Amino acid sequence: MTEERSGFPDRRALLGLGTIGVAAGVAGSVLRPQPAHAADPVTSVNGKTGAVVLTATDLDAVPTSELRSFVTVASPDRFPGIDPTGAAECAAPFQAALNAVAPGGTLFVPPGRYRLGASLQVPPNITISAPHRQAVLVRDGHKGIIVRAYGSHSAPIQTTENPARVEVTENGQVTGVMQVRLASAPNGWNRGDIVKIFADDAIPGSRRTEGASSIPRVGEYMRIHSVSGTTVQLNGWAFENYTSNVRLAKLDDKTVAIDGLAFDVSDASFASTDAPECVLRCDSLRSPRLTNVRIIRAAGIAIQMRSCAGYYIENAEITTATDNPSAGVFGYGIHDVSCNGGLVVGGIARYVRHGYSDKSTEVPANSQNTMMYGRTLFPRITGMQVVGASSAGFDTHQESYGVHFDGCIARATTSSGFSLRGSGHRLTNCSVIGGPIALQVFTETSGGRGTGDTRHITVDDFRTEDSSTVVQCSIRESAHDQRGIQDTERNLTIKGLHARGARRLARITNARVRITDFDVTASDLPEFAFIQNTNSRLDLIDGLVDLEAVTKVENNRNRILRSTTDSPSPGSRVLIRGLRVRASTFYATQCAVGPFETDVTTDIDAQVEMETPFPVMPGNLGASPRCTFGWTTWVQEDSAASLSSSGSATFINAALSGSLRAATRAPDELILLLATLSDGVSRDLGKLERGRKLGQRLSILVARADNGATLRVRNGSAYGVSLGSQSSITLGNGGQLHLFWGGSTWRLLS
Structure with missing residues (x-):
């Protein structure tokens, strides 16, 4: 993570400003060095006063003309009308400053608050530098984006047949490529260029409105391996399956970099209930780079990355974002829309709807808007922290695939720490503090037709503290097309789970879940069923359920595990191995009918070790022919309960x-x-x-x-x-x- 530095300019800023000052010497600045320091030859010496006149060449400095070819300063002297005091609106002169930057050059923004009454368009292939977040761009009097950086695609070219996976030999090595035959030969496409392959096929597992013409459709970026006439070969094999109206479009070589810039909105904009645009958007770019960006206030989405082939966001700070879904205002911190391979490193988002979220755009068939095709694929969010989110701290939507959260922390959420839809997502070494649910995995049904599934979520080394429910996996509920039907593939795998202060370990519905290597310490007033399983395949392997600190319960019919059915359920299968239960004597007596309960539709095979004797063991087991329940109790005293076992x-x-x-x-x-x-x-x-x-x-x-x-x-x-x-x-x-x-x-x- 990039360290936060002091308010003084860094070395690069000082060099830039120093060079500007030295260059001013060409126009007549007079320097008076000590005589002992004038050892080298100089351009001229005033014979009367002894004053030494130094030029840029004398000091090995960059002349003004050369400096301005790659560094532009957004100053009132250079661009009249720019007002760093915030007293006057200055969008037009600020845009002029942006337009003055040569390709590959840098716009240096001095400290100040710049009030903007219109959106700014960043030219491609430049850098905006405002070290230490002391230059603030303020949206005032409009609802548009504050800063937008847009790339472009070439005109799409139709394919004449579906793409094919083939193998080619190059330098003695066999490699897989995607071979595409186009209706016409592309102009100016070369090896190493990036293209988007896209089609009208629906994104698998996406949420779609019944009968809608605009739906999420497939698309992804790939690199050109070779071009020969109308035949294009792309490196690797496509992730998606493309069959309907397949097209290719080249992503133009455009990018931007923004370092240290801060953003805000006026008090009136922040108080408005109208749905505004986001604060900062990068669209259709090759690996745009945002470092040390600060969003002081956002009325809606703070940072949106749309249809980019990679991106890099480091040490972003989002202080607050208005969240009012009923008015169409969604306070996302970082919003990935159909990008591939983005990377978020560090940073913090406070008082937002989600610190990170993603989405796919609904698009009509045969659309020419290339950037609207595709879904979020394989981003990585590492070391980010979210505090006080109004919904889930970290969120994925039904269309996204392969989002990897690594070392992320969600604190004091009002919903869940991590709320995952879609498939192939991964959590490693993440933590949640507080909130009703630490980890929620589910299939989307609200706001549209539930047609997709959420599958193959893997979680390693997950920690929670004072979250009421540790894991909730709700698959195919409510309005889903297959409501109540157990999924046919694994939905969630957790290896390494450490929870304290939980009222419930898990609530599993219509899912296939495996939890291994876990220890969960319960708080007072645990839920009636500490583990609630409904119509699911649940594996609990090598874990500890610790109820020793429980001194209060809601009633005396508590359960450690309860397994039930849900129409038209085919039933549950529960496998328990190496489960150890530690409980207070009080809690044991509050399980009046036994701590384990299954219905007739549940097949269970269990081996449980009870550290504390329970008066009734194991509990009401259903009459399933595939019900095996083994248990032992630690010998604590010479009593019937202590000496009993399933034997x-x-x-x-x-x-x-x-x-x-x-x-x-x-x-x-x-x-x-x-x-x-x-x-x-x-x-x-x-x-x-x-x-x-x-x-x-x-x-x-x-x-x-x-x-x-x-x-x-x-x-x-x-x-x-x-x-x-x-x-x-x-x-x-x-x-x-x-x-x-x-x-x-x-x-x-x-």
Whole structure:
């Protein structure tokens, strides 16, 4: 990250200003060096006064004429009407200063506040330098962009056939190229040029309004490998699939660089409820570069990068941006619209809607507006911080692909730290502090037809503190075309999750999610279901759920995991391995019906380690034939709860004639069913359901039978037991019966 420096000019600024001052000596400035310093020959010496007259050549300085060929100073002396005090509007003379900069040159903007009543257009291939953010451009009296830098594309050329992936050999190396045949030979296209390939195909997974003629359509930038007549080969293979009205257009070689410039809007502009344009926009450029830019106030979008082939934004500071969606005002900090390969390094955005967001433009078929095609592809945002966002700190839209957030921090959000739609996104070493949701992954349905999916999101080393819900993955909900149908591909993978002060670990709906290597510490008043799973495939591998500090709950029917269905749900599959649960005795007693609950549509295979004994374990498990639940408890004292595990299950009185699933769903090699007839009533044992593995053994022990009560075990498939020739076996106090699972029934072990 670029360091913030003091308010003094840096070395480059001093050199520039010094050169200007020295050049002024050509016009007659008189310098009086000490005699001892006048060792070298000089142009002239005044014989009467001894004054030495030095020229630019004497000092090895740059003459004014040469200096002005590459550095232009936006000063009132050079451009009358420019007013750094802000007293007078000065858009026209400021535009004149921009127009005076030679290609490849620099406009130096001295400190001051420059009030602009119209937008400024930056000529291509120049640099604007205003070190240390002391020069502020202020929008006043208009709703347009403050500064816009626009590139251009050549006229599109139609293809005669769909692009093809081919391999070519060059210098003994085989490389993949995209071969395109055009309707006419391009003029002036050369190896190394950048072109946009685009078509009328809809962007896969995009949000589209039913029946709309304008929709998000595919497009991306590629580099020319070779040109031969009407055949163009592009380096690499295209990311998108192009089939409908495919065209190519060359991106002209234009860029800009802006360093240290600051922007603001007038009080009236900031208070206006009308939808304005953004503060700064770069459009259709090759790798524009923004460094140390500051947005003091933005009425809407601060920085927008549109249809650029790469961009670089370093150490941007966005202080505040008005966010009023009902009035069409969206306070985005950095907004990527259909760019490829952008890079954001460092920077901070405060009090915005999103610190970073992206979007694709809806465009009609066969449009000539090349820049409106395509989606955000593979940008990287590293080391950026967002504070006090009015919505998600970091946000992606349904069309974007491959956004990588690295080392980013979202603080005190009112919605979520990261809100991800689209596919292929990645989070590494990111953190969220506060807010209702730390990480939200979902499919878009609001404001249009839900047709897309959000898939293949990967998260590594994610930290949260005091976020109510750590992970929420909501797929195909509400108005989605496939509402309630579980996705067929992995939506979210998390490896390395560290959360403190959470009320809920996860809420998963219609998704496929895998979370590994996690530790989550709960706050007081945890949600009724700490993990809520609905119609999803959920893997929980190697993690700790820590409820030890919980002293308050909303009711006494809490769950650690609850899995349910959602119409027209096919059901859930839950895999748990290496899960450790730590809880206060208070919380354990508040799970009155057990900490785990599944319905009949949930297939679960679990291995859980309980540090704290729970009075009821594991809880209400649904009658799914693929339900296996293993658990152990740390031995803390010589009590029934502390010594119990899934390898033993106690059934008391009437429970002996009901479901025995708590015993037969255990994966243990040896299972002990403890029968207690403390009410003195003789009973028939209920049906034993299917075992979990061949050869699994089940021992039935009548641990207590008051008043001579007995327990009868019956023979037959209706009871799940095969006793050979015996119709039943009756057990009294201390009686035992040993069975093994033979694959279809529990058989008597002789």
